[in-house]
Amino acid sequence: MATVTFVDESTAGARTPGWALQIFEERLTLRELIRRRIHQEVAEHNAANAGPRRLLVQPSPTERALNGDPAQRTARRVDPERQFALAEEAFGRNGFVVLVGDRQVEELDDEVDLRRDTEVTFLKLVALVGG
Incomplete structure (x- = not known):
């Protein structure tokens, strides 16, 4: 077990x-x-019935503005499959890269070795101004 x-x-x-x-x-x-990470996060979120804490894919500032202040409304259940689809899409358009240990995993279907204390880093890429 890892x-x-x-x-x-x-x-x-x-x-x-x-x-x-x-x-x-x-x-x-x-x-x-990624699927397991998202399902765990969504299960915790839905159980707590609170706002997003550490979801991999967050609504954009525009979406937040259009949907109102999240603090002013009751929390909605999050669909794990929808969040997973958004994460797959974000990975495909280089919204984030994934490092397992010190190795970048470049394809969703690449297998990774999981050891007793494996660290998986999700590095969100921030667009450069003017670039």
Whole structure:
């Protein structure tokens, strides 16, 4: 059994505290690893019935503006399959890269080795101004 620690970073320098998930397999595709991460996050979110805490894919500022202030309304249940589809799409358009240990995983169907203390970093890419 592996303990996978997920960490979110951005090229702007932000880093969230890591959180761990127990994985029983020694090898998984990146796609399945992302699926499990999202399902765990969504399950915690829906159980707490609170606003998004550390979801991989967040609404844009425009979407937040159009949908109103999230603090002013009751929390809605999040659909894990919808969030997973958004994450796949974001990965495909280079919205984020994934590092397992010190190796970048470039394809969703690439298999990754999971050890006892594997760190998986989701690096959100921030667009450069004027570039």
